Amino acid sequence: MASVHEEIFLEEKEKSEGDLKTFLRLWVYIKKYKLLLFLTFLTLAIATIIELALPVFIRYGIDNVINVNYSFDLVPENETQFVEQENGAYNLEKRDNNYYMVNNQTGERIQVSGEQYSQYFDLAIRKIQIFSLIFISVLVGQFLLNYGQVFFANVVGQKVIFHLRKDLFSHILKLKYTYFEKNPPGKVTTRVVNDTQNLSDFFSDVVTSLLKDIAIIIGVIILMMVLDFELSLYTMSMFPVIVVSVVLFRHFDRKAYDKVRTRISALNSYLAENLAGSNVTRLFNQEERKKKEFDYMSTKVYRANLQQMYVFAIFRPLMSLLQYFTISILLWFGSLQLTDGQTTFGTIYAFTSYIDMFFRPLFDLAEKYDIMQNAFASAGKIFKIFDQEQENFGRKKYTTIQEGKVEFQNVKFSYDGNKEVLKGVSFKINPNERxxxxxxxxxxxxxxxxxxxxxxxxxxxxxxxxxxxxxDYDLNELRKKIAVVPQDVFLFSGTILDNMRLFNQDIPDEEVKKVAKSVYADEIISRLPQNYYTVITERGGTLSSGERQLVALTRAVLFNSKIIILDEATANVDVETEFLIQQALNKISERSTIISIAHRLSTVKSSNRIIVVHKGLVVEEGRHEELINNHGIYYDLYRLQFENS
Structure with missing residues (x-):
């Protein structure tokens, strides 16, 4: 079964652009918002500095506010006062329900009165209170800065996504027709909607913290080395293992996520195609086969997600294990240094906090990296559409046609560059000729x-x-004067009137109705429940083929097309509607050139001239009667249809 869908998964073999190149292309959009970027980086920098400083701040509080010796300092006239000394001469001790200041060297005791003890206690409490208030103020400031950082980064992200999505859709509208023949609508829809949303998640969930996480990891390493170089070397002995683990995770997770995104895109394309063709599936009793195909596609997505999950599932437990190993190393060597007086309890606390701070971004890395890789994979696919060539072969010397004259001079054409479909076609169509x-x-x-x-x-x-x-024409302007009425007319969701004027509100309702009456569309539209204001679904599924043809014909005349092309326009219409269309064409040909492609030869009898094409060449031209009398290819085609009918 895989061979049936082999083509759908060709994208998996496509080489993606590097992350750096993709980011540089995104940067073109990001750098437009310099003020917001400046505010984002400013709040980010200050918030990061505060977060890195918090363990050092707490270390100071432990060693210099909480865990400190307050002692007597003897002064003249036998007065006493409390002073803070890191290695004070006296320590406060309680013996026999009395408080004494005991000399560290001689053991001499000086009794402390209740008032003096109260001074001692008040001094300690006052310093702790001041420290706590400062600490709370710092935390509030950090909260406000983090809020500002997230807010500014999200505003930048939403603006970037808005303009990227708008530019992408504008680019898609100008792509060559061949692009849409090779790429199903579901795939293009995924690029415009899903992939841009993935980029939005990147800005809201990753950009706001990625730079901060990197700064914190670097800052933690620097601060640990400044606090205690020897202890930091012991602690960082696990870092090489951590780095290798992260690199391996990045490699395998990128491959897994690329596969997930590609297969989801393929599934979306499959769904869009088969939902649009659901009637064919039912009519030909293909439900079971389609169910098996969908199961196959869904299984592909399921397996890709499992592969990505395997990578994700092992990363977080591994990081947790490495964190506990690192803390164990810290406690082992830190306790030895604490015993020898080479470090302080506050320093060990700061190191513990920094280890937690170091691993916190790594724990989130799995989720953030998935989002980031998802975003870069989506961005790569978006930029591949931007790389598709637009229609640019018009030299724009002329903007519009006035008469509607058409001439082919020995035109040759091949779709694939090998087999010629047209082998030297030549003919001439005069203005207002049918x-x-x-x-x-x-x-x-x-x-x-x-x-x-x-x-x-x-x-x-x-x-x-x-x-x-x-x-030599500007193609965009040229097509305003060329209207095509296909066999299967596409109508948009909205009213019939809006579809006739293509939602151009500058065209008055009465003008649309006037044109509709001139091409006999009014006779059929007036039978609908709300006539011109009848709401139709996408593709006009609630209308018959004939009704859609008349809407398209009205549209062509309303926009004053000089050349109107009907591609099998009457192939699926009833006799009454066909009669109305033929009447309309007779009137339209008074001011426009009419070119009809037809298999039903009975519908072309009234044409001024019939051009017969056979194997890529024009082999006959003339009126219906002339071609019948010539007993050539047209005669054979007409006789075959007549005999079959």
Whole structure:
């Protein structure tokens, strides 16, 4: 079964851009918001400095506020006062319910009165209170700075995503027609919606803390070495193992996440395609086969997620184990130094806090790295769309056509560069002429229409519009004067009236209705529950083929198209609607050139001229009666249809 879906997973073999290159392309959008970036980095820097300073601050409190000797300092006239001495001459001791200051060297005791003890106690409490108030103030300031950092970073992120998504959609609208033939709508939708949302998660969950985490890891190492160089060397003996573990995790997690994103994209494409074709699945009783295909696709996603989970599941327990090993090393060597008087209890506490601070970003790294890799993988896929070539082969010397004259001069075209679909087609269509192009399936009829619209670039020959080569026009402006009415008309969600004017509110309702009446669309639309204001679903599923054709025809006339192309427009309509369309075409041909592609030859009899295409060449031209009398290919096609009917 894998061979059936082999093509869907080709993306897995595509080489992704490096993270640095992807970030540099994102930076083009990020750097536009310099003030917000400055505020983000400023609040980030101050908050990081405070967080790094907190263990040192607490160390000072332990060693100099809480765990300190307050002793008598003897002064003249036998007066006494309390002073703070790290290695005071006297220690306060309680013996027989009395308090004494005991000399550390001689053991001499001086009794302390209740008032003196109260002074001693008040001094200690006052210093602890001041220290606590300062500590709380620092914590409140840190909270405000962290809030500012997250807020500014998120504002930057949302602005970047907004402009990136807008630019992406604008770029997609200008891509070559061939891109949409090779890429299903579900895949493109994933890029515009899901992948940009992944980038939004990156800015909100990762950018706000990634730089801070890096700064904290570096700051922890520096501060530990400053506090106690020897103890820091013992503690950091585990760091090489930690670094190797992180590098290995990064490698395997990136591969796993790329696979997850690719397979989710493939599943989205599959769902979009099969939901759109659900009627075909039911009519041909293909539910079981589609169910098996979906199970296969879903299993692929499931297995990719499991692979990513295996990598994720081992990382956090490993980091926890390494943290406890590091703390054990600290306590072992720290206790030895504490016993020898080489360090203080406050220093050991600070080291313990720094170890916790060092591992905290590593614990979150698994989740953050998943988000980051998800974002970079999504960004890479987004930028691949930006790298797709846009339609840019118009020289823009001319902007519009005035008459509607069309001429092919020995035009050759191949889709793949090998097999020629058109092998030297030549014909001329005069302004306001009504011409039909007929031929068997695969003869090149639809290709001719796509070339007139500039959807493909022909390899040789010339296509002239009003005696000017197609490539001399601005394609965007040119298409405003060329309207195509396909066999399966696409309508957007909204009212019929909005679809007729393509949601251009500058066109008055009455003008739309006037044009609809002129092409006989009003007769059918007036039968609908709310006539022109009837709301239709996407693709116009609630309308018949004929009703959709009339809406598209009204649209073509409303926008004053000089060339109107009907690609099998009457193939699936009833007799009444076909009659109305033929009447409308007779009126439209008074001011526009009409080109019809048709298999039903009965619908082209009223054309001024019929062009017969056979195996990529124009083999016959003339009116219906002339071609019948010639007993050529057209005669054979007509006779075959007539006999079958």
């Amino acid at each position: 011409v039909a192009i007929v031929g068997e399936t695969g003869s090149g009829k639809t290709t001719i229409i796509k070339l007139i619209s500039g959807l493909y670039k022909y390899q040789s020959g010339k296509i002239l519009l009003d005696d000017k080569e197609l490539y």
